[in-house]
Amino acid sequence: AKNLGKDNFQYYNKQLSLNVHEQLKIEQSLKDAIKNGELYLNYQPQYNLQTHKVIAFEALVRWQNKELGVVPPTKFITIAEDTGLIIDLGKYIFDVACRDFIQMKKVDSELHYIAINVSSVQFKDPDFVQDVLKIVEKNGLKPSDIEIEVTERYIMEYSEMNLKAMIDLKNLGFRFSIDDFGTGYSSMNYLTKFPIDVIKVDKAFIDGIPEDNNNVQISKAIVALSKSLNYKVVAEGIEHEKQEDFLLSIKCDIGQGYFFSKPLSIEDALKVLKDN
Numbered sequence: 001a002k003n004l005g006k007d008n009f010q011y012y013n014k015q016l017s018l019n020v021h022e023q024l025k026i027e028q029s030l031k032d033a034i035k036n037g038e039l040y041l042n043y044q045p046q047y048n049l050q051t052h053k054v055i056a057f058e059a060l061v062r063w064q065n066k067e068l069g070v071v072p073p074t075k076f077i078t079i080a081e082d083t084g085l086i087i088d089l090g091k092y093i094f095d096v097a098c099r100d101f102i103q104m105k106k107v108d109s110e111l112h113y114i115a116i117n118v119s120s121v122q123f124k125d126p127d128f129v130q131d132v133l134k135i136v137e138k139n140g141l142k143p144s145d146i147e148i149e150v151t152e153r154y155i156m157e158y159s160e161m162n163l164k165a166m167i168d169l170k171n172l173g174f175r176f177s178i179d180d181f182g183t184g185y186s187s188m189n190y191l192t193k194f195p196i197d198v199i200k201v202d203k204a205f206i207d208g209i210p211e212d213n214n215n216v217q218i219s220k221a222i223v224a225l226s227k228s229l230n231y232k233v234v235a236e237g238i239e240h241e242k243q244e245d246f247l248l249s250i251k252c253d254i255g256q257g258y259f260f261s262k263p264l265s266i267e268d269a270l271k272v273l274k275d276n
């Protein structure tokens with residue numbers, strides 16, 4: 001039994017060190033990723049469910065490294081947050097998204113906004129508000145052209161400082177959406193303390209439509225409550241027409257997902273806008 005314990009320990013240790021090695025490799029390569037031009041953005045369209053027009057895009061970061069290949073954001077964003085690299089990375093993402101949004105607006109002047117994901121760690125940077133304002137102005141955009149996506153988890157862990165940054169940005173004219181709504185177990189009452197414009201219903205609920213009655217009822221309740229509190233609602237991860245039909249029937253405003261379009265390169269996003 002003693003031996004087994006030892007082997008188990010070694011096995012565990014080996015797994016752990018492998019993981020640490022991979023993390024270190026990602027961390028080291030990520031440091032140079034911006035400089036080496038390895039980071040770029042894809043854009044996933046958001047559709048008005050009634051008119052079927054593209055009204056906005058969400059910027060999603062991509063990383064292509066020579067040795068590591070394509071590293072998904074789910075793998076490197078956490079590492080960027082833990083190491084502080086997210087600060088520079090976040091500013092870079094904001095800048096590229098603003099530049100590309102100018103291009104998009106040239107093709108379709110009626111586009112509403114560009115949605116940019118922002119990590120809670122970025123909000124803790126005391127220069128965050130000034131930095132994003134500078135980036136937006138430098139690119140000739142208005143704060144109202146930008147929708148900042150924060151996750152429901154971030155909202156729940158807020159400190160007074162984070163809330164202040166959000167309120168300052170809101171007062172400057174930035175829009176806010178709550179990402180992954182429904183997964184963080186917060187109450188709507190709590191959420192009303194934050195300057196939010198949009199609720200994004202998490203894909204986990206959309207997945208079950210129309211077969212799973214619980215998910216159907218939850219989606220219905222989130223949409224109804226959001227609307228009564230004057231939030232716009234975006235449904236994420238729509239993959240089938242039946243989901244779209246149901247969301248339309250409960251008066252959800254906006255839809256996003258593979259059923260409409262996968263995240264696109266800037267070139268392809270501009271093509272989509274040409275006949276929007």
Ligand code: C2E
Pocket residue numbers: 044059060061072073074077093117118119179180236237238239256257258259263
């Ligand atoms: P998210 O913000 O919830 O983004 C939605 C994710 O779902 C994206 O994955 C998108 O490609 C994917 N998706 C969209 N429609 C569908 C669908 O119909 N079916 C399925 N199966 N998936 C769909 P992605 O691009 O891999 O991003 C994963 C997460 O990484 C994002 O989740 C976000 O939390 C984070 N992330 C991505 N880009 C950024 C960024 O620029 N900054 C920060 N801080 N986080 C980012």
Ligand code: CA
Pocket residue numbers: 058117149179
């Ligand atoms: Ca998002």
Ligand code: CA
Pocket residue numbers: 179180200202203236
């Ligand atoms: Ca989401």
Ligand code: CA
Pocket residue numbers: 052053054275276
């Ligand atoms: Ca169209």
